[in-house]
Amino acid sequence: MGLIVFTDLDGTLLDHDTYSWEAARPALDALKERGVPLVLATSKTAAEVAPLHADLGLGDTPAIVENGAGFYRPADGVAQDAGDHAHIRRALADLAPELRAGFRGFADMTAEEIAEVTGLGLDGARRAGQRCFSEPGIWSGADDTRAAFLSGLGMYGVRGRSGGRFLTLSLGRTKADAMAELAREMGASRTIALGDAPNDIEMLQTADIGVVVRNDHGPGLPLLEGEDAGRILRTDLTGPAGWAAAMLSLLDDYDAKDPAHG
Known part of the structure; x- marks a missing residue:
């Protein structure tokens, strides 16, 4: 198939504040x-991705959720x-109360509360709560307690990853693992990935x-x-504007190297 593009959503293809992709x-x-296929690679659920996937006109292309x-x-x-989500919730329930107290996951929140912490509308918040494989949440405890919290979850095979907004718990599979699987499945000869967190x-x-798409709201990435x-x-520009500038430049380079794709 040749080139395949993989992209994060929030703060990358989607504007941090408005969730709009219009600038891209x-x-x-x-x-x-x-x-060129575009594969969404996100912390969002399948229920959240489905309407965006349709709006973007991505057809049968799979997405990483x-x-x-x-x-x-x-x-x-x-x-x-x-x-997987049920396993994560059982692991949380088994933790010592003093460790568990610092984490408030989406399953601990109402749809209204998810809407408040994400900035999503109520329908979007309900879709965000339909977890199958992971549990995002907010860590409010001390840093040393956070380390103990993650160590305790590790005994159950649960790992924690920090994104732009949340600490997300899963069974350890990463976007890179899923990208490599889809690249093989789809016959990619070259891959481009864009992200911010x-x-x-x-x-x-x-x-x-x-x-690395600039995101002035996130923790930033080291060298x-x-x-x-x-x-x-x-990118110099943030969000979807930065995404578009980088993508157009890379496509120009790709066309120059292989004019058949121009």
């Missing part, structure tokens, strides 16, 4: 013109086995070209392996 439209159109813990395949719908680092470093060699780039 020129680059999205350029990908479609070239027949819940930070790499699962896939959304349009033909299969959004209903999936929630055994710590939970994107492995994906950025695994791709042939990684793009990554591959930046000095130019394999990982950074």
Whole structure:
């Protein structure tokens, strides 16, 4: 198939405050013109991804959901086995109360509370709460307690990853793992990945070209392996505007190297 693009959503393809992708439209159109598949790779659930996937016109292209813990395949719908999420919730319940107290997961919140912490509308918040593979939440405890909290969960095979807004618990599978699986399945000869948060680092470093999209609201990313060699780039603009600028530049380079794709 050739080139495949993998992208994070919040703070990357979607504006941090408005969740709009409008500023990325020129680059999205350029990908479609070239027949380059766009794979969404996000912490969002399949229920959240489905309407956005349709709005973007991505057809049958699969998406990576819940930070790499699962896939959304349009033909299969959004209903999936929630055994992983149940396992995570049991592990949380088994922790000592003083460790458990610092974490408030989505399953501990009402839809109204999820809407408040995410900025989503109520319908979007309900979809965000339909977890199958992972449990995002807010850590409000001390840093040393956080380390003990994650160590305790590790006894159950549960791992924690920090994203742009939340601490997300899963059984350890990453966006990079899912990207590698789909790249093989779809016959990619070259991959580009774009992201903005710590939970994107492995994906950025695994791709042939990684793009760190500037996000002034997030924790930022340290210098990554591959930046000095130019394999990982950074945008000057934030969110979807930065995404579009980087993507159009990379497509120009791709066309120049293989005019058949121009």
